[in-house]
Amino acid sequence: MTSLAARLRAVRADDRPDLLAAPVLTAIAAMLADLAPNVSVAEIDPDLADTTAFCERYGVSLAESANCVVVAGRRGEVTTLAACVVLATTRADVNGLVRRHLDVRKISFASMDVAVSESGMEYGGITPIGLPASWPVLIDRAVVEAGDVVVGSGVRRSKIVVAGATLATLPNAVVLDGLGQPSTGA
Numbered sequence: 001m002t003s004l005a006a007r008l009r010a011v012r013a014d015d016r017p018d019l020l021a022a023p024v025l026t027a028i029a030a031m032l033a034d035l036a037p038n039v040s041v042a043e044i045d046p047d048l049a050d051t052t053a054f055c056e057r058y059g060v061s062l063a064e065s066a067n068c069v070v071v072a073g074r075r076g077e078v079t080t081l082a083a084c085v086v087l088a089t090t091r092a093d094v095n096g097l098v099r100r101h102l103d104v105r106k107i108s109f110a111s112m113d114v115a116v117s118e119s120g121m122e123y124g125g126i127t128p129i130g131l132p133a134s135w136p137v138l139i140d141r142a143v144v145e146a147g148d149v150v151v152g153s154g155v156r157r158s159k160i161v162v163a164g165a166t167l168a169t170l171p172n173a174v175v176l177d178g179l180g181q182p183s184t185g186a
Contacts, residue, residue, distance in 0.1 A: 003148065004060065004064055004148045004149075004150065004161050005040045005042075005148065005161045007058070007059060007060070008042035008044075008058060008060070008150070008159065008161060009042055009043075010040035010041055010042035010159075010161045011040055011041065011042075012039070012040055012041075013028050013039040013040055013041040013153075013160060014028060014029065014039075016041050016043075016158075019041045019042075019043055019153060019155065019157065019158035020041060020153050020154055020155065020158070020160075021120060021121045021122065021125065021127075021130065021153065021154020021155050022120060022154075023119070023120045023121065023130035023131070023154060024121070024127060024129050024130035024153060024154040024160075025130075026130060027129050027130035027170075028129065028130075038162065038163060038166055039129070039160060039161075039162045039166070040160070040161045040162070041153055041158050041159070041160050041161070042158060042159050042161065043157060043158050044058065044157060044158055044159055045057070045157075046155075046156040046157040049124045049125060049152075049156035049157075049159075050124060051065055051067060051088045054150075054159065055088070060150055062087070062088040062089045063087055063088070063089050063146065064146070064148070064149055064150060065087070065088040065149065065150045065151075066085050066086065066087055066088065066143050066146070066149040066150065066151045066164065066167075067085070067086055067087075067088050067092075067151075068083050068084070068085050068126050068127050068128050068151060068152060069083070069084050069086075069092055069094075069109060069126075070082070070083055070084075070109065070110040070114075070115040070118075070119065070126060071083075071084060071092075071094055071098060071102075071107055071108065071109055071110060072107070072108060072109070072110040072111075072114065073098075073099060073102045073104030073106065073107040074104055074105065074106045074107070075103065075104045075105050075106075076105075080102050080104060080136075081110060081114070081118055081132075081134075081135050082098070082102055082135050082136040082137070082138060083126070083128050083131055083135055083136070083137045083138065084098055084138045084139075084140075084179060085128050085137065085138065085139045085140065085143050085151070085167060085179075086140045086142070086143065086179055086180035087140065087142050087143055087146060087149070087180055089180075089182075089183060090140065090142070090180030090181055090182060090183055091180070091181055091182075091183045092138075092140075092179060092180065092181075093178065093179055093180070093181045094107055094108075094109070095107060097176060097178055097179055098138060098179070101136075101138065101174070101176065102136065118132065119131055119132070119154075120154070121152070121154035121155070122154065122155050122156050124152070124156050125152040125153055125154050125155045125156045125157075125158075126152050126154070127151045127152035127153060127154055127160060128151065128167055128170055128173070129151070129154075129160065129162075129167075129170065130154060131172075133171055133172060134172075135172060136172050136174055137167075137170055137171075137172050137173045137174065138174050138176055138179055139164075139167055139168055139173055139174065139175050139176070139179070140175075140176060140177075140178075140179035140180035141175050141176065141177050141178075141179070142180050143164040143167060143180070144164045144165050144167070144168045144175055145164065145165075146164045147163060147164065148161055148162065148163055148164075149161070149162065149163075149164050149167075151167070
């Protein structure tokens with residue numbers, strides 16, 4: 001079977017900086033310098049950046065695609081932003097595991113405005129690579145064990161192909177069992 005990167009005609013991410021959001025490019029250049037050859041990027045139609053449309057058009061299975069969602073948890077006056085990375089066949093257990101892990105009383109998905117302004121990335125393209133250092137990056141073990149996965153690139157016009165295990169090496173990454181729960185209808 002043809003590799004995921006080959007199917008998407010992906011190239012080394014550092015060879016196409018124009019396809020990466022600024023914080024993603026910075027992260028690949030700095031934090032992932034030794035891993036840069038293992039991170040590739042593929043140009044896509046930005047109108048097809050949402051997971052279902054992307055997978056259908058580009059022949060990528062949901063099990064090869066990882067979603068990164070931004071959550072905002074509150075305890076008293078303190079708000080904590082975090083990223084959750086799960087396979088597209090699942091949904092993040094935000095109200096259970098994530099809330100307990102972050103030790104917050106209330107939690108919800110971050111608003112689009114907050115997610116975009118705080119991450120420096122486009123909505124629908126947010127990726128765990130290059131997020132603010134203060135954010136926990138919670139990664140489902142199934143993503144780590146999936147081999148190569150497709151994630152956002154920080155912009156809607158491209159996708160990154162990277163080993164799930166590489167994501168687990170990101171700063172502030174925490175691998176959690178059971179973060180991804182079966183989606184209704186998945």
